[in-house]
Amino acid sequence: MIPEIGQFALILALSLAICQAVVPLVGAHRGDTGMMRVARTAATGQFLFIAVSFACLIWAFLSDEFSVLYVANHSQLSLPTLYKVSAVWGAHEGSLLMWILILAAWTLAVASFSSDLPEAFAARVIGVLGLLSVGFLLFAILTSNPFERLVPAAADGGDLNPLLQDPGLAIHPPLLYIGYVGFSVAFAFAIAAMLSGDLDRTWARWTRPWTTLAWMFLTLGIALGSWWAYYELGWGGWWFWDAVENASFMPWLIGTALIHSLAVTEKRGLFKSWTLLLAITAFSLSLLGTFLVRSGIIVSVHAFATDPTRGFFILTFLAIVVVGALVLYAWRAPALDSDVGFGLLSRETFLLLNNVLLVVATALVLIGTLSPLVIEMATGGKISIGPPWFNAAFLVPTIPLVILVGMGMHTAWRTQSASPWLRTLRFPAIAALVLGVVIPLFVYGRASILLVVGCAAAAWIVIMALIPIVRALRRERGAAGITRSVVGMSVAHLGVGLFVLGVTVVSAFGVESDRALSPGESIEVAGYEFEMKGLSNVKGPNFSAIEAEIEIRKDAAYVATVRPQKRQYLVQQSLMTEAGIHAGLDKDLFVALGDQLGNGSWSVRIQYKPLIRFIWLGALVMALGGLIAISDRRYRVRERKEAKAAGAAAEAPA
């Protein structure tokens, strides 16, 4: 019964979504306030019904309702409760429902916090979001119904893929989706601006916090995915240039460009049509990512089972959204551009370069990801593009990018005179160069051109980012401080610096070694001694495992004991490696069990990963920067003022 309620709620949500799309858009076109007001009500209703539907699916998992096909395929009686919940979004149907829920939640958030927007504009934004929701609800109902029954019901389920039975992966997809779907808000703002033909600096101020929020979640989601791949896949890498990783990375790159371009549009009223184009692209790339994951046309860890109908549906939807948005863009955007100028040496120039480089970086990732498909279609040859290509190609735009970041932060809007600018940059530049040589040579004992460039660039950004933060802290009492926007920007850039440092050091000085090891034996890797003390059998709720106890020593002094496991999951009979990791800010020591080699010994993969934590720490700091920027006063003061005015207006007729 309850699954049917879920299904029914989904259909009701579709009808409300149609309402939410059509009525306010027509109302905004005609200037009919009554029709425009439908937007918020419909959005609230739609969210409620989708939430009911989602709750029904969670209920089906928690109560082991194996008469529902999706539950029977992806859950199991002895699965721990946390993973029964996360199994809801562990495969296609459920994760699509979660996507829809998140879209509805964003819409509700826009509806609730848009009291300062003109009525017609808010109606258009919510209407466009409604249109997107219609597309996804149709997709779910027509091709991927999570509530489909299984007759006769199964006695027990087929279990969740053991790879997904991990707390990190329970929250990775929701965060990633919040980010992905969040770009739909920026998209809706862009479409609404083009429909109304009005795009001014206020528009950019409305759009900015939403975009930054979505970007923040996407940053966290990607970082969490990378961290999960590191410890759970047992490979010890943190980024594989896997097609689906790329699919989430491309919207992030464009989203980053969009945030910077919006800054110019808000401060100076420039780059308007470019900003619109980026907003459209960011969301289109999110959709493209969905297509790549759902259609199974690409070889990847993440790709769900192949289903051509789903791939076809999402491709059609993508085509409609992209073509529709671009036609509107071609028609309306030329009228929007303004004739304000800026100096050659100005923050605008740096942000322009930032955008060009980020777009080039995105294009490279896109080429690398799609070229195997294109070549297969054109010639029938099946090729793959390896990580070495991505690693090399990606450096081309990113090295100048990180160097320019440090300069752009300290350049004035409109025009900057050269001599004080050079004076500001001089000392940090020298310090960064010195650090760039010192860090690799004296801390890690080796240097090369690329290493010096990487470390110097990281030090450069860190120093330049710290200057405004230190200033803001010093000025705390007394004079007008530095705005949260500036602090947020600096903190985010500090995160970039930490990230660059982590990547440079770990890729140059990381050690990875596959060795044979038997109980009582010890081997040396990267100056550390790894001794296998013994092996034991352990039991988990739904797996049994062999656990090794490995003691790590350096110069005969005890460092840590790690316990890597080889797990056998009972239902799917699949093997899983749980790495033993001794984590530290300065380095990780990583041990994973491979196979039994006969004679009592095991193959083990041992890794020494210096500064790898800086990679995720950097991402975390970037996201924190976004959060600080969103909390800037100007977004709230305005809201409160408007809310007061709206309150007064509402009282008047009463």
Next chain:
Amino acid sequence: MKPRQQRMLAVGLAALGIAIAAGLTLRAFQDNMMFFVEISDVAAGNYPKERNFRIGGLVVSGSLQRQEGSLDVSFDVTDTACSVPVVYTGVLPDLFREGQGVVAHGRLDNDGVFKADKIMAKHDEDYMAPEVADSLAKHVQDKAKAVPTGGPECESNDS
């Protein structure tokens, strides 16, 4: 700067960036492109010489051999028509099993042995790398129809 000049600057920079990127991309592409070669083609000698490529198929049951205490393994991979011996040194992926799908990166040495530097097994029960699935389906079909594939007769080598 005048808006017109701005636009010229933007376009100029974009064009320059794209040109550099495109140039480097194309050069690096050549070196990093890895072809997927069907096992029957490998057996027939149609594979890229002196460079890495990928093969994929099923691990032949009973072919997995390992020297005690060593990381060296060897096994045969088949597309159901032909098979190729593969050697590898290192840790095999968790999902590697006899009779299951596998993809290997590496190159063929002069003795017709595929020296793998990377082994990837399928990631879950429902999933098989599309190119492997295609290759298997093709050869299973050919067998069912009992039509000579035009390639070498490999069945005799297998038994």
